Amino acid sequence: MYQAARGTSDILPEEQPYWHYVEQKAADICRLYGYQRIDTPIFEDTSLFSRSAGEYSDIVQKEMYTFEDRGGNSLTLKPEGTPPVCRAYIQHGLSNRPQPVKLYYITPIFRYDRPQAGRYRQHYQFGCEAIGEADAALDAEVIEMSWQFFKSLGLTRFSLQINSIGCKQCRPGYLVELTEYYAGYRAELCKDCKTRLEKNPLRLLDCKQAGCQRLADAAPRNLDYLCFECKEHFSNLQKYLEILSIPFEVNHRLVRGLDYYTRTVFEFQPEEEGSQSTLGGGGRYDYLIEELGGKPTPGIGLAIGIERTILNLKKENVRVPILPGLKVLMTNVGEETRDESMKIAAMLRREGISATSTAGGKNLKAQLRQANSLGVRYAIIIGENEVKTGTVTVRDMADSSQKTVPVSDLVSFIKKEA
Numbered sequence: 290m291y292q293a294a295r296g297t298s299d300i301l302p303e304e305q306p307y308w309h310y311v312e313q314k315a316a317d318i319c320r321l322y323g324y325q326r327i328d329t330p331i332f333e334d335t336s337l338f339s340r341s342a343g344e345y346s347d348i349v350q351k352e353m354y355t356f357e358d359r360g361g362n363s364l365t366l367k368p369e370g371t372p373p374v375c376r377a378y379i380q381h382g383l384s385n386r387p388q389p390v391k392l393y394y395i396t397p398i399f400r401y402d403r404p405q406a407g408r409y410r411q412h413y414q415f416g417c418e419a420i421g422e423a424d425a426a427l428d429a430e431v432i433e434m435s436w437q438f439f440k441s442l443g444l445t446r447f448s449l450q451i452n453s454i455g456c457k458q459c460r461p462g463y464l465v466e467l468t469e470y471y472a473g474y475r476a477e478l479c480k481d482c483k484t485r486l487e488k489n490p491l492r493l494l495d496c497k498q499a500g501c502q503r504l505a506d507a508a509p510r511n512l513d514y515l516c517f518e519c520k521e522h523f524s525n526l527q528k529y530l531e532i533l534s535i536p537f538e539v540n541h542r543l544v545r546g547l548d549y550y551t552r553t554v555f556e557f558q559p560e561e562e563g564s565q566s567t568l569g570g571g572g573r574y575d576y577l578i579e580e581l582g583g584k585p586t587p588g589i590g591l592a593i594g595i596e597r598t599i600l601n602l603k604k605e606n607v608r609v610p611i612l613p614g615l616k617v618l619m620t621n622v623g624e625e626t627r628d629e630s631m632k633i634a635a636m637l638r639r640e641g642i643s644a645t646s647t648a649g650g651k652n653l654k655a656q657l658r659q660a661n662s663l664g665v666r667y668a669i670i671i672g673e674n675e676v677k678t679g680t681v682t683v684r685d686m687a688d689s690s691q692k693t694v695p696v697s698d699l700v701s702f703i704k705k706e707a
């Protein structure tokens with residue numbers, strides 16, 4: 290028997306109220322903060338992603354779904370949403386619009402990850418990008434927006450961590466210090482960290498191995514090596530977050546897994562778990578647009594994992610609204626009444642009332658059982674008598690009461706009762 294591919298899953302109808310709820314809240318918060326929706330293709334040129342995330346990032350090294358199309362082009366399924374939005378910003382000349390350009394997306398993301406709870410090979414992200422402004426006030430607004438998003442969903446048990454990882458001026462000096470520090474402990478590092486020490490020393494700070502974590506705690510802090518401008522930017526960000534009453538913690542080990550970040554980085558963690566379950570994260574990427582061929586343009590954004598958000602809604606027992614279901618099931622008692630039943634169902638739908646008529650040769654009792662399990666509000670019974678008199682019997686499934694209603698009054702009866 291076929292199964293969904295490893296690390297992917299079907300979202301069945303009973304799960305959809307959660308998805309609808311989260312997507313609706315995402316659209317609401319974006320409207321409040323002036324973000325407009327953008328949708329980019331599912332695949333792009335492979336080099337768009339490899340140039341953005343960094344040659345030695347986990348995404349590029351191990352996680353991309355890359356394939357060659359029939360024309361010999363190397364394409365990759367979107368492993369994250371930021372580079373496609375930056376590509377679209379450049380391609381469509383969005384730098385000519387008032388800056389910052391604020392865009393959001395809800396998109397499937399593909400990463401060849403090791404599947405486990407909250408970690409999938411296809412997941413969905415709600416992401417936002419604000420491009421064209423370097424001021425820390427925008428960083429604070431992006432962070433506040435994500436905070437308010439989680440709050441608006443009804444989540445309470447999460448926290449925010451922030452850090453600054455500097456810019457082209459100050460980071461190289463810090464990396465020299467960091468590499469020197471770790472070189473003294475080379476023998477104690479895990480296998481991956483030995484490679485990181487050569488290729489991407491910043492990532493040493495966010496290794497999950499206990500031994501490496503102890504070393505990271507005592508490592509030189511990026512914050513102590515920031516240039517004047519980066520220091521000022523970070524202290525402004527903290528000031529603005531305080532003004533906005535957003536509680537945060539500075540975590541000097543927070544570096545994120547993508548190489549394009551500069552200055553601000555941040556993550557939202559659920560309270561009771563570690564970084565494997567990060568709800569969302571993001572940061573500044575002031576060189577990315579230029580790196581991709583555009584004019585020098587600063588940007589900041591974040592993405593939130595929708596599956597992980599839903600897992601946390603369930604953990605916190607947040608009740609989400611049920612989706613409106615079918616209102617009416619038209620029953621029939623055989624060929625003679627079937628035509629009439631279909632006609633009435635069509636009339637109701639044209640009036641905006643959801644309705645369908647039973648098919649097949651089930652007896653009335655079975656049709657009423659079907660109405661019950663479908664959860665409809667009304668089962669409408671139409672027998673030969675009703676056809677003759679131009680009426681129907683409306684059965685309210687909530688209390689099993691029945692009323693005879695002329696077909697000509699049916700629409701107003703149902704609309705009034707609802």
Ligand code: HAM
Binds near residue numbers: 402590594597
């Ligand atoms: P990211 O931290 O790689 O950032 O992913 C964002 C969020 O997606 C994570 O915090 C997590 O909730 C969710 N996520 C990541 N991988 C998985 C997975 N395998 N299964 C389930 N959920 C997952 C980015 O992608 C950046 N593009 C964010 C950004 C936007 N930075 C600036 N702008």
